[in-house]
Amino acid sequence: MKIKVYALVGSSGTGKSYKALNIARLKNIDYIIDDGILISQNKKVGGFSAKKETTKLAAVKRAIFYYDEHREEMKKLLKQENPSNILIIGTSNKMVNQIAGNLEILPIEHIYQIEDISTKEDIIKAKHSRKTEGKHVIPLPSVEVKKDFSGYFLDKLKVLIRKKGVGHEIAEKTIIRPTFSYIGKYTISTRAIYQMMAFSLYDNPSVSRFYKGKIIEENDGIVLICDIGVISGENLIKLGNEVQKTILRIVEDMTELNVKYVQINIKNIKLL
Numbered sequence: 001m002k003i004k005v006y007a008l009v010g011s012s013g014t015g016k017s018y019k020a021l022n023i024a025r026l027k028n029i030d031y032i033i034d035d036g037i038l039i040s041q042n043k044k045v046g047g048f049s050a051k052k053e054t055t056k057l058a059a060v061k062r063a064i065f066y067y068d069e070h071r072e073e074m075k076k077l078l079k080q081e082n083p084s085n086i087l088i089i090g091t092s093n094k095m096v097n098q099i100a101g102n103l104e105i106l107p108i109e110h111i112y113q114i115e116d117i118s119t120k121e122d123i124i125k126a127k128h129s130r131k132t133e134g135k136h137v138i139p140l141p142s143v144e145v146k147k148d149f150s151g152y153f154l155d156k157l158k159v160l161i162r163k164k165g166v167g168h169e170i171a172e173k174t175i176i177r178p179t180f181s182y183i184g185k186y187t188i189s190t191r192a193i194y195q196m197m198a199f200s201l202y203d204n205p206s207v208s209r210f211y212k213g214k215i216i217e218e219n220d221g222i223v224l225i226c227d228i229g230v231i232s233g234e235n236l237i238k239l240g241n242e243v244q245k246t247i248l249r250i251v252e253d254m255t256e257l258n259v260k261y262v263q264i265n266i267k268n269i270k271l272l
Contacts, residue, residue, distance in 0.1 A: 003078070003083055003084065003085065003086055003105050004084060004085040004086075004109055005085070005086055005088065005100055005105050005106070005107070005108045005109055006023075006027065006029060006085065006086070006087045006088070006108065006109060006110050006111070006112065007087065007088045007089070007090060007093075007096035007100075007108050007110075007111045007112065008020055008023060008087060008088070008089050008090075008111075008112045008114065008117075009090055009091065009092060009093055009095075009096055009111055009112070009113055009114065010091065010113065010114025010115070010118075010123075011091055011092075011114075012091055013127045014114045014118070014123045014127060015114065015118055015122060015123060015125075016089050016090075016091075016114055017034055017035075017089060019114065019117055019118055020032055020034060020087060020089055022117070023087060023112060023117065024087050027085075027087075028085070029085045029086065029087045030083055030084065030085060030086075031045075031081065031083040031085070031086040031087070032086070032087045032088075032089065033047075033074075033086060033087070033088045033089065033099065033103075034089040035049055035050040035051055035059075035062070035063045035089070036048050036049050036050040036062045036063050036065070036070065037049050038074060038077055038078070038081070040081070040083070045077060045081060046073065046074070046077045047070070047073065047074055047077070048062060048070055049062075050062035050063040063090070063095075063099070064095060064098050064099050064102060065099060065102040065103060066102075071102055071103070074103055075103055075104065078103065078105065086105070088100060088108070093111055096108060096111065190215055193213070193215055193224075193251060193255065193257075194212075194213040194215075196247075196250055196251050196254055196255070197210065197213045197224065197226055197247050197250075197251065198210040198213075199250070200243075200246045200247045200249075200250040200251070201228065201243065201246070201247075204242070204243065204246070205231070206230055206231050206234045206239050207228050207229070207230055207231075207239075207243065208228075208229040208230060208231055208268070208270040209228065209229035209268065209270075210226070210227075210228055211227035211228060211229065211267050211268075212227050213225065213226050213227070214226075218260065220258060220260070221257065221258030221259060221260045222257055222258070222259055222260065223259075223260050223261055223262075223263065224247060224248075224251065224259060224261075224262045224263070225262075225263045225265065226243070226247060226262060226263070226264050226265065227265045227267045228243065228264065228265070228266060228267065229266070229267060229268035229269070229270055230266055230268070230269055230270065231269075231270050231272065232269050232270060232271050232272060233272065236266060240264045240266070243262075243264050244261075244262040244264055247259075247262045248261075248262050
């Protein structure tokens with residue numbers, strides 16, 4: 001397996017992940033390795049994000065594929081995907097060479113420095129955002145990121161990219177605040193989520209009562225179960241679908257939790 005390897009290097013918080021898609025598209029690079037994950041075509045192919053680690057030391061180890069299982073998984077993925085080229089993101093020349101060495105894809109053909117592709121003002125702005133708000137950018141759409149970062153602070157970031165032969169293209173990236181860089185921590189009580197579920201039904205005239213809710217926690221998100229009463233004469237399937245969508249939207253918007261699905265149980269039909 002011969003892969004043409006490129007790298008983007010810059011110190012922590014200088015906006016590397018923000019600029020990564022620009023380089024990838026301008027240079028027709030199909031795959032990106034960023035903080036322990038493999039990305040292609042705006043989708044996560046595999047890996048485990050260093051941004052999920054609880055300490056900076058563990059995050060660095062994860063990013064350089066220090067852990068055997070993680071390293072072997074990525075080597076297997078690269079063999080399966082068989083990319084012709086790849087972009088590695090890191091904080092130093094030593095780091096990107098270490099990543100490439102651990103994954104057995106040396107040598108690196110060219111290393112781009114963040115100072116060569118980003119203005120001084122942009123770098124200062126990125127550093128300020130990292131230092132004061134703990135924000136990190138992942139070069140993936142939020143629908144991809146939320147699967148792995150359920151409950152983290154998330155925000156969408158759309159960027160305009162010039163693409164050779166195509167003109168301009170809109171790409172979405174996602175801003176998160178990882179555990180190890182929280183400026184203050186937060187928890188969401190189950191009671192608060194129950195209240196959000198009840199609130200989402202408040203303006204629906206076809207729902208007579210919210211009885212109770214239940215939350216089932218899974219590795220990549222939560223399942224919500226909602227017991228309700230309804231008014232007779234309604235199309236129950238249509239009403240159930242509407243209630244599901246409303247609860248999912250409100251809970252996700254207010255908590256940034258990844259709601260896998262909402263189950264509606266109709267416990268009572270009220271006669272008019």
